[in-house]
Amino acid sequence: MPSSPARSTWPSPPCATRSSAPQSPPDPLVYPHPPDGTSAVGSDPAWKELLRWQKELVDWYGYDKLxxxxxxLGQExxxxxxxxxxxxxxVLDGEWRNAMIANEAKGLDYGTAPLPVSDxxxxxxxxxxxxxxxxxxxKGAKNPQAAxxxxxY
Known part of the structure; x- marks a missing residue:
């Protein structure tokens, strides 16, 4: 495997090192939608928990440092x-990243894994x-039917 460029000296996030901080991110990304098709973001407590966890993580590192x-980092x-x-x-990314790696980072040794979930x-x-x-x-498209x-198609 080729040697990696110098890495940042960022400390480990609280979920990995601090018992007083959240131990793993909450997982509202897997939730049932209300039967009427509306969003559960405002009513599902897991979203509130996720946003609180994310805010604590940003505060722990420091917004300006992040x-x-x-x-x-360069262009995505x-x-x-x-x-x-x-x-x-x-990186959490889409299926297109595999093709981009094949085209632009041919020697990159990488793998995929499921996302972490709440304990x-x-x-x-x-x-x-x-x-x-x-x-x-x-809204307001010049040719909405053709579009x-x-x-x-």
Missing amino acids: EKFRKS WSADHPFHKGKIAM AKPDLYGSGFTAGTVIGVP WELVK
Whole structure:
């Protein structure tokens, strides 16, 4: 395996080192949608728990430090992606990343794994993450019917 570029000296996050901080991120990404199809973000307590955990993590590192680090990473959609360059150890990404690695980081030794889940819900391990490419017709489009036909195609 090729040697990695110098890594940042960021400390381990609280979920890995501090017993007083959250021990693992909550997992509201796997939740039942209300029967009427509306969002559960405002009513599901797991979302509140996730946002609290994320805020504590940002506060632990320091927002300004995180922003400085983020700005040093390079462009996401280029060969300079921080995962390709060894600047970050993990990334939550889509299926397109495999093709980008094959094209732009041919020697990268990497693997995939399920997302972590809340300690309170170990049965959800491996249940996955679903995302997708979103396409739509904007309000006020010049040719909305033609645009909709393209979307359906």
